[in-house]
Amino acid sequence: MTGESAFRGSEKIIAKGDFFLWIDSLRDKFLLIGPVKQGPHASFGRITSSEDLHMEYDTTMLPPGKLYLFQPKEELLRFSNRSSTWGKGKPPLTEEVLPEMRQQVIIGIHPCDANAVAYLDLTFLGDLKDPYYEARRKKTFIIALNCAQIGPNCFCSSVGAGPFLHGESGCDMLLTDMGEYYLVETKTAWAGDLFKGPSRDAGAKDLSRKAEIENALLRSFTKTVNIKGLDKLFSENIDHPVWRRTADKKCLSCSNCVMVCPTCFCYNVVDEISIDMKTGTRHRQWDACQDEKFAAVHGGNFRQRREARLRQFVTHKLDQTWQYGRCGTVGCGRCITWCPTCIDLTEIAREIQSS
Amino acid sequence: MVSDMHRPDRDCKGDTILMKNPLLPFKARITGVRIDTDDVRTLTLRLKTHLDMKPGQFNMIGYPGVGEAPISASSINGKGEIQHTIRAVGRVTGFISSLNEGSEIFIRGPYGKGWPMDAAEGNDLLIVAGGVGIAPLRPVIHEVIKKRGAFGKVTVIYGVRDEKNAVYIDELEEWKDIHLLVTADEATGGGRWKYGTGSVLTSIDNARIVPAKTSVFMCGPEIMMRLAGNKLLMKGILASRLYVSLERRMKCGIGHCGHCQHNGRFVCKEGPVFPYKEMRGLPDGLL
Numbered sequence: 165m166t167g168e169s170a171f172r173g174s175e176k177i178i179a180k181g182d183f184f185l186w187i188d189s190l191r192d193k194f195l196l197i198g199p200v201k202q203g204p205h206a207s208f209g210r211i212t213s214s215e216d217l218h219m220e221y222d223t224t225m226l227p228p229g230k231l232y233l234f235q236p237k238e239e240l241l242r243f244s245n246r247s248s249t250w251g252k253g254k255p256p257l258t259e260e261v262l263p264e265m266r267q268q269v270i271i272g273i274h275p276c277d278a279n280a281v282a283y284l285d286l287t288f289l290g291d292l293k294d295p296y297y298e299a300r301r302k303k304t305f306i307i308a309l310n311c312a313q314i315g316p317n318c319f320c321s322s323v324g325a326g327p328f329l330h331g332e333s334g335c336d337m338l339l340t341d342m343g344e345y346y347l348v349e350t351k352t353a354w355a356g357d358l359f360k361g362p363s364r365d366a367g368a369k370d371l372s373r374k375a376e377i378e379n380a381l382l383r384s385f386t387k388t389v390n391i392k393g394l395d396k397l398f399s400e401n402i403d404h405p406v407w408r409r410t411a412d413k414k415c416l417s418c419s420n421c422v423m424v425c426p427t428c429f430c431y432n433v434v435d436e437i438s439i440d441m442k443t444g445t446r447h448r449q450w451d452a453c454q455d456e457k458f459a460a461v462h463g464g465n466f467r468q469r470r471e472a473r474l475r476q477f478v479t480h481k482l483d484q485t486w487q488y489g490r491c492g493t494v495g496c497g498r499c500i501t502w503c504p505t506c507i508d509l510t511e512i513a514r515e516i517q518s519s
Numbered sequence: 520m521v522s523d524m525h526r527p528d529r530d531c532k533g534d535t536i537l538m539k540n541p542l543l544p545f546k547a548r549i550t551g552v553r554i555d556t557d558d559v560r561t562l563t564l565r566l567k568t569h570l571d572m573k574p575g576q577f578n579m580i581g582y583p584g585v586g587e588a589p590i591s592a593s594s595i596n597g598k599g600e601i602q603h604t605i606r607a608v609g610r611v612t613g614f615i616s617s618l619n620e621g622s623e624i625f626i627r628g629p630y631g632k633g634w635p636m637d638a639a640e641g642n643d644l645l646i647v648a649g650g651v652g653i654a655p656l657r658p659v660i661h662e663v664i665k666k667r668g669a670f671g672k673v674t675v676i677y678g679v680r681d682e683k684n685a686v687y688i689d690e691l692e693e694w695k696d697i698h699l700l701v702t703a704d705e706a707t708g709g710g711r712w713k714y715g716t717g718s719v720l721t722s723i724d725n726a727r728i729v730p731a732k733t734s735v736f737m738c739g740p741e742i743m744m745r746l747a748g749n750k751l752l753m754k755g756i757l758a759s760r761l762y763v764s765l766e767r768r769m770k771c772g773i774g775h776c777g778h779c780q781h782n783g784r785f786v787c788k789e790g791p792v793f794p795y796k797e798m799r800g801l802p803d804g805l806l
Contacts, residue, residue: 240542243583251614255623256583260543291788292773295540399782402802430777433770437584444584451776458778459803461768462608463740466781466803475802476780484783 173350175366176359183339183346184214186361190269194305197232198271199224208232208270219272219341222315225502227426228273229281233300234288234429236450238263240296243437243444250441262299269305275326276318276496278308278334280426285333286488287429305354308335310374311381317497319387319510325494327381328374340374347374387500389510390517391482391491397516398483402475406515411471414505419452421477421499421507427492428452453477478509541773544581544625550600552620555686559651560616561593561604564624569599574658575633575764575792578603578626579772582618586611589769589787591655592629604654604686630772631791634659635762639734642760643671645726647747649678649719649739651686655764655791656738660694667696674698674726678719678739681705682712700726719743723750730755737795738764741805748795748806761795763806 178186190196191212198214199206199221206221208228239261247253273281288297311327320326329338336355340347347366350356422428432451437444451458453476459466467473481493493509500508551563572578572595580603581587588611594602607616618624636659644663648656656675663670675694679685681703691699699714700722706712719739735756737744744763752758767779767786774788782801784790798806 241583250584251582251617252622255546255625258544258583258625260540262540287775290774292541292775294542294775296542399802429775431770431775432778433586433776435584435586446583448770448776451778453777453780459768461766462606466767466805472803479802480780480783487783 171351171353171356173352174356175371176348176350176363177342177345177366177370178348178361178363179345182361182363183348184217186359187214187217187269187271189360190358193267195266195268196271197228197268199228217271219309220312221272222313223274223318223496223498223501225424225498227277227280227424227496227498228270229277229284229306230426230428232268232270233281233297233304234284234450235296235300237447238296238449239445239447240433241446243446245442245444250437250444256444260295263296265300265303267303267305269307271307272309272339273306273335274309274311274496275329276320276494277426278306278329279320279325279494280334280496281306282334283427283488283490283492283494284429305337305358306335307337307339310338310340310378312341312377314381314384314386315497316386317500317508318385318495319389319497320495321382321385322387322389322510323391323491323493323495325491328378340377342370342373342377347371387497387510389482389495389513394482394513394517395485396483398475398479398513401516401519404516404519406512407471407475410507410512411469411474414507415470415474416505417454417456417470417473418504419454420502420504422452422454423450424498424502425481426496426498427481427494430458453480474507478512481509482513541627542771544579544587544627546623547626549618549620549622549624552618555604556684558608558616559604559606559684559686561602561686562615562618562624563594563600563602564626565600566626567599570601570629572601572629573633574636574662575655576629576631577655577772577787577791578628578630579769580605580615580624580626581611582614582625585614587625587627587770587772588612588615589630589766589772591764591791593654593657594661595658604651604657606651627772630787632789632793634736634764634792635734636662638760639736640666640669641671643729643733644673645728645733645735645751645756646673646675647719647723647735647737647739647744647751648676649743649747650680650684652737652739652743652764653677653686654738656736657687659736660697663697664694671732672698672728674700674728676700676719676722676726678702678704678717678722678743681707683707698726719747720750723747723754728754731757734760734762736762736764736792741765744795745799745806748799758796759794762792763795763798764791765793765798765804766791 243256547564593604701714702717779786
């Protein structure tokens with residue numbers, strides 16, 4: 165796992181072909197997961213060979229960190245009935261269903277998504293750890309890949325989450341595409357142990373080339389948001405007309421934004437009993453603050469109105485830094501891409517800031 | 520603030536992992552059921568291991584196949600027994616209300632930050648409760664009775680809708696050396712109601728307190744807490760000494776599922792008890 169600050173990483177240069185040979189060599193010990201082409205799009209999925217990898221992808225619909233570490237739906241507990249009816253007599257036997265899995269390596273996560281993994285770690289690996297997330301996290305080797313292109317909805321540079329990954333958390337290894345070869349930076353002891361292949365140490369020229377690539381990318385963002393002074397701005401402007409207008413005229417509460425967001429972590433817990441009443445299950449699944457009943461209690465609903473729910477999402481991403489001391493968004497832009505009515509939270513921010 | 524966790528009950532497989540899975544509940548036996556009103560009852564639970572629970576904390580109470588609900592402890596006797604006062608308002612609380620003495624129930628906890636008893640010691644204490652909101656405050660009253668000398672003047676303001684919806688009414692007599700201002704919005708039932716009519720707000724007007732040295736603990740409908748809180752602040756209660764207990768939808772109780780978030784605060788783990796001034800006027804709340 166990450167966060168081993170005592171480890172001194174290395175920077176190596178390896179030809180792409182040799183890098184992919186090393187990836188293939190991991191097959192007997194790891195499940196390989198990486199970006200694959202799907203028509204004009206890309207998505208993260210299991211691969212059997214590095215040949216399937218589409219490393220030049222721009223973005224995916226579902227974020228790889230959330231998909232493979234958090235899981236859209238999973239069983240938490242299993243119940244076995246021990247009496248003739250459910251709920252009377254001996255209560256059901258209750259057992260936890262912890263993930264049993266092989267190690268997996270996720271190849272080619274972009275800096276936004278790697279930062280999102282670090283953010284999910286803050287939620288699920290805090291004072292109280294979620295053992296399901298933890299079990300998967302411990303067995304997941306993450307190879308991040310610095311971006312080579314900027315998408316139309318990307319605004320990671322505005323929140324310090326891209327286009328290049330800085331800082332130590334969120335990945336075990338970091339790649340930068342240098343054309344014919346990769347610059348490979350090992351960030352954890354695990355990466356130090358695992359990475360093998362014909363490589364040379366990266367020199368000053370390589371590192372300055374890396375900086376040039378990053379600077380060129382930083383100049384090509386078409387979407388930015390000024391987060392300075394944004395803290396509390398939204399929560400102090402709860403009656404700004406942009407909320408009501410966007411909610412009434414555009415938002416459908418479809419929750420696409422939440423589903424595709426790499427930092428969204430809310431989940432619902434559902435109990436079910438089988439028809440024959442012999443077994444039962446408690447499972448959890450991704451939930452969304454956009455859902456009407458998300459904040460309902462008996463006798464009321466703290467976010468009954470659509471504008472309140474819309475504001476909750478945008479504010480959680482851009483405004484509530486007091487929650488974990490950092491911005492809730494990594495600027496991946498997926499919520500903007502996948503909103504069916506083209507709501508753009510950076511535009512909402514701009515409108516509130518300029519008024 | 521999270522207290523040390525429990526051990527999974529022996530009937531739960533995987534207990535070699537011990538204390539590792541905060542989503543795995545353990546069993547408690549219902550040793551007593553007291554019907555308080557048409558839809559409220561108080562369950563006494565006996566636990567196999569000691570639960571280090573503080574007034575104001577809650578447990579996730581539930582049953583396999585049905586679900587869980589966050590319920591504050593309404594009594595903590597420190598001898599392996601706790602009480603939870605439950606109003607049947609939905610699927611989970613409705614099911615729990617169908618269980619009898621002798622049945623087993625599943626709980627996880629204790630969770631949350633409780634009432635700041637230490638900060639309140641040495642001062643006068645005013646407790647303001649609306650309806651079944653008196654439940655999370657009852658352990659405070661029990662603590663006060665146990666350590667009466669540590670507190671100055673103690674006043675309990677308790678407002679109910681009508682006498683049918685008053686809980687713990689028979690116990691109020693036992694709370695010695697505590698000033699009681701109990702009111703019902705309407706007293707309908709043929710003169711059996713021996714307390715006044717009015718509201719929590721009228722009681723606050725009538726209460727004889729020294730605001731500058733009084734700590735206040737409040738629990739009830741959020742609107743009530745706002746109106747009462749503002750009135751008390753106007754009377755001179757120090758903002759740093761006024762505390763509220765909030766209710767939110769909770770699925771995990773441990774700051775993960777996200778449902779209880781209130782302007783970025785997790786009500787389950789940073790609350791449910793909060794200083795009023797930190798929660799006042801926040802978006803989507805009623806305070």
